[in-house]
Amino acid sequence: MDFDLTDEQRCRYDRVSAEVTQQLGGPGMLSELPFTRTQWKSAAQIGLTGLCMPAEYGGGGLGALDTALCLEAFGRACPNTGLVFAVAAHLLACAVPIRDFADGDVRGELLSGLASGELIAANAMTEDEAGSDLSRLGVTAEQEPGGYVLHGDKSFASNAPAADVFVTYATTAPAAGFLGITAFAVPRTAPGVATGEPFEKMGLGGCPAGRVLFRHCRVPETHRLGREGQGTAVFQHSMAWERGCLFAVYLGLMERQLQQCVERARTRRQFGRAIGEFQAVSHRIAGMKQRLESARLLLYRACWLLDGGRDHNEAVALSKIAVSEAAVANSLDAIQVFGGDGYLRSAGIEQHLRDSVPGGIFSGATDIQREVVARGLGL
Amino acid sequence: MPDQEMTKRIAEYIREKFLDGDPQGELQDTSPLLEWGVLNSLRVAQLIGFLREEFGVVVPPREIHADNLRDVRSITAMVARLA
The missing domain is CATH 1.20.140.10 (Butyryl-CoA Dehydrogenase, subunit A, domain 3)
Known part of the structure; x- marks a missing residue:
């Protein structure tokens, strides 16, 4: 058993800490206003938006522990915890399931954009009547030739007002309970997607959060994450990373x-x-x-x-x-x-x-x- | 390990952990675990932990879907394939 960080881990921690202090650590960062694209880009330049994304897509290729160490350094050096949380949620609740469950060109396109900071992601799972219970999602996805039609409302989606892509979960087989949920990566540009006004929250002001509305929103099959009915496993996998690293x-x-x-x-x-x-x-x-x-x-x-x-x-x-x-x-x-x-x-x-x-x-x-x-x- | 032995151990685990010992002896190798509500998301996580401890098989997230969890027989087939 060895409790010491390796030299490589220590160097990485110190580098992140120094760069965040320089770019995102000033007194102005105490603001509780939602993050700006400029701040997001700064975080991306330091490598924070792609820590555990594959290197071939511009990410850092880090595992969970090394990702956590970088996020710890980020959280220590940046007084705007809302911004730090927003980047971590983007990375762990959204980019991770895309990394591990998306296929084909969509995977590469999304991961490149997410790692570089060009794309901001939001995790849209929670609903007004479904928080902890994943088996009762009101948002539905009906299959049609070539894809699905999503309909319903999500809530408490961190980053939603600013997001370019939503990782979301919908019921595809109501009788199958937790194995009747399917995951999707939905671009904001998909017809039928809208977001509500940012919530007024107690804290984490730097991270805007709000509702995501799907109105007969057509999503191509290529944007499904994993198999149909595998959404709970996708979600639990992403939550293991989020609960651990974030x-x-x-x-x-x-x-x-x-x-x-x-x-x-x-x-x-x-x-x-x-x-x-x-x-x-x-x-x-x-x-x-x-x-x-x-x-x-x-x-x-x-x-x-x-x-x-x-x-x-x-x-x-x-x-x-x-x-x-x-x-x-x-x-x-x-x-x-x-x-x-x-x-x-x-x-x-x-x-x-x-x-x-x-x-x-x-x-x-x-x-x-x-x-x-x-x-x-x-x- | 022969599939028969694997099936027996998986069924025993499900009986003991999720069916209060199954006093009526209802669980069969083809009993529909999902339709019966025997497996929920928390129990699947426990079952995956058991499969790793008992058989040394790591079940990747991509393998966790209805086809592989339908009944004891499907679970055995998945473990045998991943072993």
Whole structure:
């Protein structure tokens, strides 16, 4: 067992960190406005939009653990967690299933565009009446010669207002339950696709999210991902990558937050001494460090299992629970360390909490992850 | 491992884990697991884990579809093909 990063991993982490700091790390990035195409292009130039895409299509060809390390560096150096989340969702929930399930020319065309940053992708799975339960999708896809006709509404699709392509899931065989779902990559230019207004959200403001509407939308068969009825497997595969790798974004956030808290505890003086000399403060920060490091180990292990093609369901679930809960707990502690300043939007500390809360909801709610763990224990 | 032995072990696993031991002895090699609702998405993930642990077979995501999960016989055929 070796817990050290390799020299190559360390170099890559440092390079991403330095380039993101230079291009996407300025104070202006504290904005909670949706990302711009210019910012997206900057992320693409650093290689972040194609980390785990095949090198032949302009990607980095990285595995899950190396992808997670880069996303951690991105999350640490860029204060706009919404942008970091948007890039990670594009990569893991959309590009990964296209990489592993699309065929022919469509695969190459989409992967090249997604890796280069020319195309932005959104994952449109959730519906108003279907969040955790994948077997009850209201969006339907009826087969016609040469393709399918999609009809229905999706919701909570991250990146949707800005996206060029939607990875979506529709019912093709209602009686077959979870094996009656089929996955598609739908270009925004397909007739019958529309998006709603961006949602007003609690956090992750840099990532616009909204509804995706399919109105008798014709999609060629070439844009189906995997076989008909294989949509649940496609989705679960992409979610294993998202639950595993995407949460490294929060490791980066917590690392940055921890540094801010240490600096605050050293420089803020009360009763004639630095507040870090009070055990109540220093132990709170020690607790933040302990939660961060515990969560990091679980995440690295989950990604390592994913890379090895080994059983990863329980490890990924444990990792997601640990990281998402640590991010919320550490963000509350950071506000406490900063006191009144932590409560002000101008300091950028309370934003960590608002950006962290959704981590317990998206990519499979914490309650579902605990269910995965419980089933694995035979309960 | 002979297919017969593989079939027996897969059926035992399904009986024990998903059918409370199958006290009525209803599960046959051709029982429609999907139509009966025996397999859902969480259980498929558990079953895939079992196949890897028991037979050392990694089932790629592309292989997870109705034709390969229809019944115990289909699952056995998939494992034999991937082994």
